[in-house]
Each structure stands twice: as C-alpha cells, then as structure tokens.
Amino acid sequence: MRGLKDKVVLVTGAGRGMGQAIAERLTAEGARVAVTDVDRETARTTADALDGAAGFRLDITDAGEVKTRVGEIVAALGPIDALVNNAGWDRLAPFLETDEDLWERLIDINLRGPIRMTKAVLPQMVERQSGRIVNIASDAGRVGSTGESVYSACKAGIIGFGKTIAREVARHGITVNAICPGPTATPLLESIVGEGNEKLIESLKRGIPMRRLGEPDDIAGAVAFIVSDDAGFITGQTLSVSGGLTMA
DSSP states (O other): OOOOTTOOEETOOOSSSHHHHHHHHHTTOEEEEEESSSHHHHHHHHHHHHHHHHEEOTTTOOOHHHHHHHHHHHHHHOSSOOEEEOOOOOOOGGGGOOOOEEEEEEEEEEEEIHHHHHHHHHHHHHTTTEEEEEEOOOHHHHHTTTTTTHHHHHHHHHHHHHHHHHHHGGTTTTTEEEEEEEOOHHHHHHHHHHHOHHHHHHHHHHTTTTTSOHHHHHHHHHHHHHHHHHHHHHHHHEEESTTTTTOO
C-alpha cells in the first residue's frame, strides 16, 4: 500500500485476534505500530515479534490512562498518523436477560472507548493537517443481531460518530471510516458462542454467501487499504467485510 512506510499507527486491542492481525499487516507494509491492549504482556509479546512495533498497556475505559498512554506512544514512536479503534467486547444474551451493569460495560468499551481514543489523538492530527481514523464497527450495527442488542447499539453509534467526525475534520486532511466485520474467527467469537459450539458456527457459515467465517487477515487487509494513501479521498464510509452477509 502506498504511503504506509514509517507511518505511526496506534491499534487498540492488538494483543491477539483481529487486532494482532492488523498490527502484523501494517508492520509488513512498513508502518511503525503501537500495539496496545488491556493485557500488558500480550501487547508486548505481540509487539516484540514485529519490526518497528512497540507494546503498551492501554485500558480504553480509563480516560486518564488513555491520555497518559497516548503521550507515551508519541514520545516513543513519534506523532500518530493513524488510529485504529479495534478493541471491543461482547456477551451474547437476549435483551430481557441483560442488566444495567452489562449495558454499562458494553457501552464503555465499544462506544465510549473509541470516542475517548479519538479525542486523545485527533488534536495532533488537526495540528499536522493529516491523519487517518478507522473504527472497527460491526455488521450488527448496520442490521442488528439477535442477542447483541446493546452491542449493536454501540456499533451503530460508532458508525454515526465516525461519519460526523469525518465531516468536521475533512478540511484538515483527516479521513474517518468504519469497517464492519461479519462473524470472524477470533478469540472473541469463541468466547461469545462458547467453546466447541460447532452447530452455531456451522449455522453462521450457512448464512454467509461465501460459506465461511471471516479471518482476521480479511479485516487487516481492509484496514491497511483505508489507512494508506490509496484511500486518501475516502471518508465517512462504512465498509462491510463479511463475505456478502450484509449487502447494503
């Protein structure tokens, strides 16, 4: 991809799964990646295996930690050229079986977290008149998903938030886009559906026109494109990477 060499990219939730694949792809394209994760050791282990990467603990639900860690990342790697809001969490349950404690956790991680990260990183992008922000949303935020009511609301919210920020900062040379994975083979999916639940996995596959789950590398390739110079005139868009599950 054009323009990624030596760019500093901060990826949240990058210690494993989809975030790890994104970090790997971006470093392969020549970027310098801040691998962040709520699990410090996972972040550092992932970063140590990548050229030009550095690992940092980052809890996106803690506003003070977000501000401090962004400062440390800039000091270590340089100004942040791109932010990938990947960190997320979910628990599958019918809405009537959920409570406010669960809602708060889902909202804090999946909606407030990316908003906090954007507020922490965006001023330096505006100052430099350049930047890329990619929000990893979900097809659940576009069409809904049984058992994921509040999660779907959060992902819909982050899509709308991103479109608004895209309009506000376009004149500063900054793009903001959302990528919506469909069901993807990650540790998060395993934790949601339950280990060994092959019937549900097969059911998910049957609903996807390409008859397979997504792989983390499928998402990573889309992110690499969106943060590259090749996507410099694309902003405020929502891209589903779902094997045709959502065509809207």
